[in-house]
Amino acid sequence: xxxxxxxxxxxxxxxxxxxxxxxxxxxxxxxxxxxxxxxxxxxxxxxxxxxxxxxxxxxxxxxxxxxxxxxxxxxxxxxxxxxxxxxxxxxxxxxxxxxxxxxxxxxxxxxx
Amino acid sequence: xxxxxxxxxxxxxxxxxxxxxxxxxxxxxxxxxxxxxxxxxxxxxxxxxxxxxxxxxxxxxxxxxxxxxxxxxxxxxxxxxxxxxxxxxxxxxxxxxxxxxxxxxxxxxxxxx
Numbered sequence: 001x002x003x004x005x006x007x008x009x010x011x012x013x014x015x016x017x018x019x020x021x022x023x024x025x026x027x028x029x030x031x032x033x034x035x036x037x038x039x040x041x042x043x044x045x046x047x048x049x050x051x052x053x054x055x056x057x058x059x060x061x062x063x064x065x066x067x068x069x070x071x072x073x074x075x076x077x078x079x080x081x082x083x084x085x086x087x088x089x090x091x092x093x094x095x096x097x098x099x100x101x102x103x104x105x106x107x108x109x110x111x112x
Numbered sequence: 113x114x115x116x117x118x119x120x121x122x123x124x125x126x127x128x129x130x131x132x133x134x135x136x137x138x139x140x141x142x143x144x145x146x147x148x149x150x151x152x153x154x155x156x157x158x159x160x161x162x163x164x165x166x167x168x169x170x171x172x173x174x175x176x177x178x179x180x181x182x183x184x185x186x187x188x189x190x191x192x193x194x195x196x197x198x199x200x201x202x203x204x205x206x207x208x209x210x211x212x213x214x215x216x217x218x219x220x221x222x223x224x225x
Contacts, residue, residue, distance in 0.1 A: 034212075043202065043217035090156070094213070100146055101204075101213055103156040 002027040006091045006104030013111055019064075019078040021107050023091030026072065031093040033074040034101065035066055038088045047089075050074060086111045114139045116205050118216035125193055126224050133188040133219050135177075135203035144206040145186040146213070147177055151199045159201070162186065173197070195225045 048066035160171025
């Protein structure tokens with residue numbers, strides 16, 4: 001069965017510091033991978049999605065970037081965090097035909 | 113542009129009350145429809161889905177949803193809620209060849225014992 005590993009679960013980082021959140025998946029090959037940010041009352045905001053190694057689509061302009069160095073690895077990064085980057089970040093996988101998504105446990109990021 | 117609207121942002125019910133959460137989408141073609149649930153402190157999980165066939169779909173924990181194509185709706189229902197149904201509920205749509213799920217803003221449900 002498909003599983004998603006996302007870490008860390010919580011993270012506190014100072015403003016201006018770099019960020020690297022990692023997501024790895026198991027039990028599937030060539031999945032679509034997604035990074036979402038979830039904010040209370042604002043639903044799920046799609047940040048990036050990837051349909052394959054090295055293929056990244058950015059949905060919104062922001063201080064973040066994403067990379068997919070391997071088929072089952074998706075990384076969310078920033079060179080310098082802003083206070084506004086605080087939030088709950090979710091990694092998800094979906095099948096290429098666009099069916100349902102499976103979510104990781106999420107990372108609560110607090111920028112101080 | 114494709115969009116999903118969830119009409120109720122916050123719903124408060126007593127146990128045994130009936131539940132209906134509205135979801136409407138904007139897309140004229142073939143759609144896949146989903147309801148996800150997020151219990152407090154847990155990750156998002158699929159509640160039910162519709163791809164084709166019987167427009168009344170049944171999901172886990174006694175939930176069901178009805179796809180009404182003419183109304184572009186996919187409302188979630190449960191005849192009798194329990195305290196354990198307290199959670200946030202999200203409607204999502206995957207339309208046509210689009211590989212992305214389009215999400216509603218979510219509905220927060222609180223069930224009082």
